[in-house]
Amino acid sequence: MSDKPEKFIDENGLRLDGRRVDEIRPMKMEIGVLSRADGSCYLEWGKNKVLAAVYGPRELHPRRLQKADSALIRYRYNMAAFSVEDRIRPGPSRRSIEISKVSREAFEPVVLTHLYPGAVIDVFAEVLQADAGTRTAAINAACMALADAGIPMKGLVSACAVGKVDGQLVLDLNKPEDNYGDADIPMAMTSDGEITLVQMDGDVTPEEFKQAIEMCKEGCRQIMELQKETLKNKFTKLEDVEISDD
């Protein structure tokens, strides 16, 4: 692993990767990439590469796990063994179990689970290449896979992290900022700005925390634009096919 940089932000206000403090890494995404899943998304964000797949809603077995009045959401975040510098031991870890739990909770307020009593909606987020911000990358991809599967939701969910380096808040941490920064605050939010996930590692003042939320809102707004655009592109193309078939 590289050593801690002397400075994270230069005299021009630019970060080690050339971004401004309020700039997110380039992101691209594609939906419907897996033929056997009901919905899927492949997403790249900086050097992060994540694949999300959604199965369901389908009847939950064993039946004793069914919820009488709603569907159960299961979310599995997993890092591939080859996704990081030091190989990751396959199978669940404390970290992946925690991330899976908070990510599931990030979707529970938006998915209309009451429409599918007794069912399960399975979300799999596989990190193929990790470079800081994988839980938020996975949430962005999972949201698209859910939409691609046609799962009814109140709205989209977008996620991004804010951190602190050199005494300044920065949006969407890169690897050195994540490793050596003073704070890392991943958040997920709906289009209405309702926060569905917030975690915090490190220290910020209450005032900085408020600023972090505002920065994150702006990052999530940009991500949501891309998510909407991706969905529009797919469904406009489908419309074109239907029209040309007539």
Ligand code: UDP
């Ligand atoms: N990481 C790693 N090995 C691990 C876990 C994480 O190399 O077992 C790296 C990976 O690049 C990840 C980064 O450390 O993206 C930051 O991890 P963190 O736990 O903060 O979660 P993330 O920012 O990916 O959501």
